[in-house]
Amino acid sequence: MIPIKIPREEKLEIIANIQNHFYREMSDEIGDLAAENLLDFMLKELSPHIYNQAIKDARTTVEQKMMALEEDLYALEKPIR
Template structure:
């Protein structure tokens, strides 16, 4: 699976990579094309790791919610007579 960014996000990421090099690599400048190639490499090589972690996190959250489903939507069974008796006692 190839991870793709929108045009705007890609341009922001490239600008961020260029700035990172200037500020953290002793003022070394990296060109737009080189920054774009580096971004492409990161997306292809490291992107799937982050994507898979996101999927695993989502699965964990969904499984936790499903595990609690019986608590959230549980209905008492054979409850008619208990309710009936309470209503009858309240009228007396």
């Protein structure tokens, strides 16, 4: 699977959020490198699961739209005597 690429500005914001979380929840500080390594690890581990769920959700949405389209098409049919 292709790794997720996050723009640098967003990555820095996420790293800051990880650091704030560690401080709030564990009263512990985590450095920039440790937070970035944790983010990279979590992305590597979670990305396939999140991707697969997104595909499943998209599949469900497309199936629902196709069913609705099929119903609309049947409704357009003209009766034949």
